[in-house]
Amino acid sequence: MAIHSFRVLLIEDDPMVQEVNRQFIEKIDGFTVIGTAANGAEGIEMIKKLKPDLVFIDIFMPEQDGLKTIHQIRKEGHSVDIIAITAAADMDTVRLVLQNGAFDYIMKPFKFERIKKSLDNYRTFRNQLQNKSTLTQKELDELRFEREESENSDLPKGLNVVTLNKIIVYLNDQEQPVSAENVAEGVGLARVTARRYLEYLEKCGNVAIDVQYGGVGRPINRYITTRK
Structure with missing residues (x-):
């Protein structure tokens, strides 16, 4: 009370x-x-x-x-x-x-x-x-x-607000879709960690996935903010 x-x-x-x-x-x-x-x-x-x-x-x-x-x-x-x-x-x-x-x-x-x-x-x-x-x-x-x-507490276990905001700011500065590896290097995270944040943002509707197909190997997911 x-x-x-x-x-x-x-x-x-x-x-x-x-x-x-x-x-x-x-x-x-x-x-x-x-x-x-x-x-x-x-x-x-x-x-x-x-x-x-x-x-x-x-x-x-x-x-x-x-x-x-x-x-x-x-x-x-x-x-x-x-x-x-x-x-x-x-x-x-x-x-x-x-x-x-x-x-x-x-x-x-x-x-x-x-x-x-x-x-x-x-x-x-x-x-x-x-x-x-x-x-x-x-x-x-x-x-x-x-x-x-x-x-x-609103975020999935292992994610935190400060890192999430850093990734949002990084994505807002990008003109073209970027990979999880690009995000990891830009923000200073492990690639697997960056991917977890990107998957969360995609589920929330804050980023869109652009699947890019190369020659050999698996297609690459690239991410672009939906807030621009």
Whole structure:
């Protein structure tokens, strides 16, 4: 049970996505949306006025994008937690968002279960911190590793979010279909490992397979992203 209702501000320029996010968040016990902003500049003003516990923020927005807004939130010292919820999948954006202390990074399109998992983790994290004035290393590790395991739990065993995102970024940069061997070399993985990720992405509909036939030997599967 949550200690109190966490107050959430949505910073998102698409009204339809705003409403979907609002409905998802308010289906989860202990969370209330207290306001919405259509861009980062408006979001900063609402943070100052409403003082939310948590901000859901998009990256691609007019007037002031999410990266600039997150940086400003931290530079100005606002005591608010951040969950990025965005279509941005490139590693530079992911790295910058996480470097600025985002609690979670959720990629569009997403399902209710992913939002619920993130907010359940957030509630647990905040409540455990609130119940203690200090933490032991063991308690801190349990909080961190429980969160990491939960983030990876949607993936097949042996796959992880960070490596998956690296492969997505690599594929997005390719103009022509590439083999599992190309992906392995480009990302720095064993070929068999790269193939497992590619098979998962193909099942999810994120990549398409282009079978290429050579002269002698088996045909070669080459992969191309479907997100361009």
